[in-house]
Amino acid sequence: MLREERKKELKKHIFFKSIELFKEYGYDNVTVEKIASSCGIAKGTFFNYFPKKEHVLLYLGSSQNEYLQEVVQKYKDEKIKQRLLLIFKELLSIYLENSDLLKLTLTETIRSALKDESRNINIFKETMTTLIEEAKANKTINTRFDSNTIASVLVGIYFNTLISWSVSQDESVHIVSIFERQYEVIWEGIEKDLN
Known part of the structure; x- marks a missing residue:
């Protein structure tokens, strides 16, 4: 070991x-x-x-997938809305530890061929879909929206957050705050669907 x-x-x-x-x-x-x-x-x-220099940039995504599974388990006792928010907040907080370096990584990764990164994105989306399916099965959420669609939107705002943060020149912009604002908009739409 x-x-x-x-x-x-x-x-x-x-x-x-x-x-x-x-x-x-x-x-x-x-x-x-x-x-x-x-x-x-x-x-x-x-x-x-x-295998190649380009794979250094892809390491961030693949290492985050391993961490994702740990974080999913860490918050397993939370209600679905809070659980998803805590998962995303923890994943985003990694970027704050070395923000300059990771902003560069994001920029270079976006500039590079994202086709290699699509596997990591799919794993991420599948994990979110599973969590939403579990919440539906446990009746902690009741929505007409497809779990895969909800997961796609959540993963979309996650990457939108990373992109917005990485290109921002404003040092006061906090990555987690960007995500939380967008997350609340999405969750409000899911909750309205319940009525």
């Missing part, structure tokens, strides 16, 4: 060092050799963790 933890830590280290280099020199000007050298590893070691 210790070996697996070290591998995870090294992958994270490579990711963050790469993002720092991308920020300093520009994505196109950073080579795998430069990343490996900055991390104190061999070029071959880099390729053990990332």
Whole structure:
């Protein structure tokens, strides 16, 4: 288990060092050799963790999917509205820890081919659909809207939040606040459907 933890830590280290280099020199000007050298590893070691430089950018999405499952379990005893809000807030708060670097990652990921990222987006949406289906089965929500449609809208506002936040020049704009305002609009529509 210790070996697996070290591998995870090294992958994270490579990711963050790469993002720092991308920020300093520009994505196109950073080579795998430069990343490996900055991390104190061999070029071959880099390729053990990332098949290509572009995969460094995709790491954020795939690592968030692992974290998503932990967060889903963490809030399993909450009512569906609060549970979904807490899940999204926790996922978004990750971006505040290294905001400059992660804004750059988001920008580069959007600029890169998002087709590779679609798998992560689908996993995210399927997880949200499952939570909504469970809430319907438990009768904690009663809506005519399809669970998949609700999940798509929630995931859509999540990514809209990330994009809005990453391009904002206003440092006072708080990522979670952006999401909460949009979330309330969506939830009000779901609740109105109950009447």
